[in-house]
Amino acid sequence: MHMKNQALIYFFYGEDAFRINKEIDKIKSAVLKKEQFDFNFDRLISPSLSEFLNIAGSYPVFSEKRIVQVEDFDDSFLNEENMLEYIKSPSPDTIVIFYYKNSKIKENTKFFKESKNKDYIRFNKIRLLYDSELPQYIKNLAKEKNMALSDEAAYYIMRYTGNNILNIDSELDKLASGIDKDDRNKEIPLSKIKSVVTLSKKFNIFDLTDKILERNLKAAFSIFNIIYGNGEEPIKIISILYSEIRKLHKAKIQEQSGMGLETILSVNSVLPFLRNKFIKNLSNFNLRELKKTVELLEDADLQLKTTSYPPDLIFEEFIFKLSCL
Known part of the structure; x- marks a missing residue:
């Protein structure tokens, strides 16, 4: 088993532990067969330097390479x-x-300076996926498990299992175990997914965004307090909400300029299964309210980045000001 352009040293870092571990597993499975692991793979946790050097300098057993x-x-x-x-x-x-x-x-340390421009050393930063990237990643992850998902199904799984990839992977495993092998190559119906996926999450950032766009601000306030208490960061909420409001603002300008609805949906890349929700949200605001909401979000974002004012109070103030429009 060989990898093209194989490096001798890989250095992984970043926030996404799930995807980092998947990339590491790919390297391991490409280099070693199952029967070679016992004698040729070592996982060292907080090793001394002498322990590392001793194992790294050992010869592989019945294998071309060993992995540390x-x-x-x-x-x-x-x-x-x-x-x-x-x-x-x-x-x-x-x-x-x-x-x-x-x-x-820390790129100014001796290790990183010495590692630069060496073709046998690879640095791999793996960041957390943006929410807009998750549906496609879910489809790719399902494909690895020999399942085919529609865009709508991937979006449904993301919405009801949260944006934690480890949770998503677990739900996909449950889904795979509940699908007959003969049906896996076919696109799995959304109804089947709904019957299998565990809707264990209470509320998430998408629920909050929905309530704000529906202008159900009492529910939005309650959901915010729940997800903030669970560790969700207001600056991330603002970012997602800003993207949605900007899209509605742009669509409202297009609508008032005389552009047809189908064209508006097309140029704003609204997915077919989200059309009705987008149209409903568009009708919930007039142009002045959308413009003001964009300004309120920009102001909240600036406060979060430049002041020591409590983040939860900044977001609650945004909700209050939105209720006054």
């Missing part, structure tokens, strides 16, 4: 002289995978 995966280390581990010597001349028989559990790297 290193986790939970600090910058001092990377910047020790013997580590710097290793990355200058790594073992050709060992693939080292560093999993740095931080969102950023």
Whole structure:
């Protein structure tokens, strides 16, 4: 089993632990067969440098390569002289995978300076997916499990399982176990998905956005307090809501300029199964209200980024001001 353009050292970092682990698994499965793992794979948690060097310098057993995966280390581990010597001349028989559990790297350290421009070292930053990217990722993840999902089905799963990919993967596994093998290559009906997927989430950011666009601000206030208490960040809520309101504002301008409804839906890339909701939301606001809402969101975003005012109070003030339009 071979990977094209295989590196000797991989360095993964970023916020998305699920996708990082999937990428690491791809490397491992491409390099080693199942029967080779016992003697040729080591996962080192907070190792000493001597432990790492000893294992990284070992020869593979009945395999072309061995893999050493290193986790939970600090910058001092990377910047020790013997580590710097290793990355200058790594073992050709060992693939080292560093999993740095931080969102950023310190590029001015000796390790990163020494690693630059070396074609056998690969740095891979894997960020969290944007909500707009999740439906396609869900479809791709389902395809890996030999299932075909429509756009509407992927959107449904995202809405009712949340935007945590680990939760989504778990629900897709449940879905796969409930689908006959003969039906997996066909597009799975939404009705079947609804009967299998566990609707275990209470409320999420999408529920809040819906209530605001429906102008049900009492419900929006309640949902905000729930999801804020569960750790949702107001700045992320503002970002998603701003995108939706800007789209409605643009559509309302187009509507008042005489553009036909079908053209408006097309130029704004409204998915077929979201048409009715988009049209209803568009009717909930007039042009002045949409323009003012955009301004309120921009003001809230600025406050969140430049003041020490409590984030929850900033968002609650936004909801209050919206209720006064």
